[in-house]
Amino acid sequence: MPASATAVSIHPFRESGRALNGAEMMHANPYRPWPARITSITELTATETLFEFRFIDDCIREAFHHEPGQFVELSLFGVGEAPISISSSPTKEGFIELCVRRAGRFTERLHQMQCGEIVGIRGPFGRGFPLEAMRGHDVLLVAGGLGIAPLRSLINNIHDERSDFGKVTIIYGSRNPSEVMFRHQFEMWRHRKDFDLYLTVDHADDSWDGEVGLVTRPFANLQIDADNTFGALCGPPVMYRFVVEEMRKKHISYDRIYMSFERHMKCGVGKCGHCQIGHQYCCIDGPVFNYWEAKNIQESM
Numbered sequence: 469m470p471a472s473a474t475a476v477s478i479h480p481f482r483e484s485g486r487a488l489n490g491a492e493m494m495h496a497n498p499y500r501p502w503p504a505r506i507t508s509i510t511e512l513t514a515t516e517t518l519f520e521f522r523f524i525d526d527c528i529r530e531a532f533h534h535e536p537g538q539f540v541e542l543s544l545f546g547v548g549e550a551p552i553s554i555s556s557s558p559t560k561e562g563f564i565e566l567c568v569r570r571a572g573r574f575t576e577r578l579h580q581m582q583c584g585e586i587v588g589i590r591g592p593f594g595r596g597f598p599l600e601a602m603r604g605h606d607v608l609l610v611a612g613g614l615g616i617a618p619l620r621s622l623i624n625n626i627h628d629e630r631s632d633f634g635k636v637t638i639i640y641g642s643r644n645p646s647e648v649m650f651r652h653q654f655e656m657w658r659h660r661k662d663f664d665l666y667l668t669v670d671h672a673d674d675s676w677d678g679e680v681g682l683v684t685r686p687f688a689n690l691q692i693d694a695d696n697t698f699g700a701l702c703g704p705p706v707m708y709r710f711v712v713e714e715m716r717k718k719h720i721s722y723d724r725i726y727m728s729f730e731r732h733m734k735c736g737v738g739k740c741g742h743c744q745i746g747h748q749y750c751c752i753d754g755p756v757f758n759y760w761e762a763k764n765i766q767e768s769m
């Protein structure tokens with residue numbers, strides 16, 4: 469073993485004496501969280517915040533690649549670990565963004581943290597949206613509430629490689645105007661001709677001049693090329709059945725409808741069984757499933 473490989477080195481070595489590269493290091497032990505620094509904090513709503521993280525180790529930072537829809541296990545030292553979807557696009561390298569809702573002990577502690585503080589991150593894990601299959605096709609993206617967190621990764625990826633995709637339609641529904649996340653980004657896109665954007669709220673107030681109604685409401689006006697369209701959705705469980713129904717009314721093939729699920733999970737790598745649904749593990753077989761797979765997931769549709 470080379471003299472530089474001490475017990476505290478974070479760069480493990482192969483038996484051959486060659487240092488592992490970043491990707492090998494991450495795969496060598498999927499349970500090992502890698503230190504990352506909080507580099508930006510943006511409050512989105514009263515309960516949701518966007519955190520930007522950068523891995524401290526250069527090799528890990530360069531080796532980290534994800535697919536839209538994948539998640540990481542985020543650990544706060546002395547508090548615990550939680551699965552969180554990656555909200556930034558894979559086209560943006562060197563950092564990842566996580567959009568986190570304050571829900572309980574773990575997320576509350578995260579919301580108290582400051583820029584510069586260190587967390588642990590392992591991953592990315594799971595199966596994301598089929599980005600490569602979507603290229604060359606129209607895409608209809610439907611998000612409800614916090615469902616925008618994983619879908620934003622896909623939306624921003626499509627934005628950055630816009631010419632690879634056909635018509636792009638985004639429907640994003642929130643309960644009320646104060647819960648709309650990434651409002652500035654969507655306000656900018658509202659004026660672009662290459663995105664059809666529908667923002668809806670269940671209950672409007674004086675600040676809202678957009679659509680009012682459930683996330684299914686804009687479907688009435690949609691012109692869909694059914695043979696050429698992929699559907700992607702993420703939101704509260706109650707939304708799935710109704711959105712899928714609308715997609716089917718537009719004759720989008722079930723084979724091309726993909727949805728992301730959240731299940732309580734621990735290990736993230738298909739070992740502990742916490743997220744097992746029937747014969748599937750949400751952490752490795754999902755969290756993104758196509759319609760046929762999702763149909764077998766209890767209580768999902």
Ligand SMILES: Cc1cc2nc3c(=O)[nH]c(=O)nc-3n(C[C@H](O)[C@H](O)[C@H](O)COP(=O)(O)OP(=O)(O)OC[C@H]3O[C@@H](n4cnc5c(N)ncnc54)[C@H](O)[C@@H]3O)c2cc1C
Nearest residue numbers: 550551552553567568569571572573574575617730731732
């Ligand atoms: C694949 C995956 C991706 C996720 N992505 C995000 C994300 O991008 N942003 C985000 O804010 N949260 C996300 N979550 C949920 C997040 O993991 C939980 O909110 C977090 O673990 C709650 O921890 P806590 O200690 O703060 O709250 P707890 O006290 O543990 O729980 C508070 C409340 O949240 C509910 N809850 C806890 N865990 C989950 C869960 N896994 N799914 C649904 N509800 C849960 C509890 O039932 C309880 O009602 C994701 C979960 C999964 C499985």
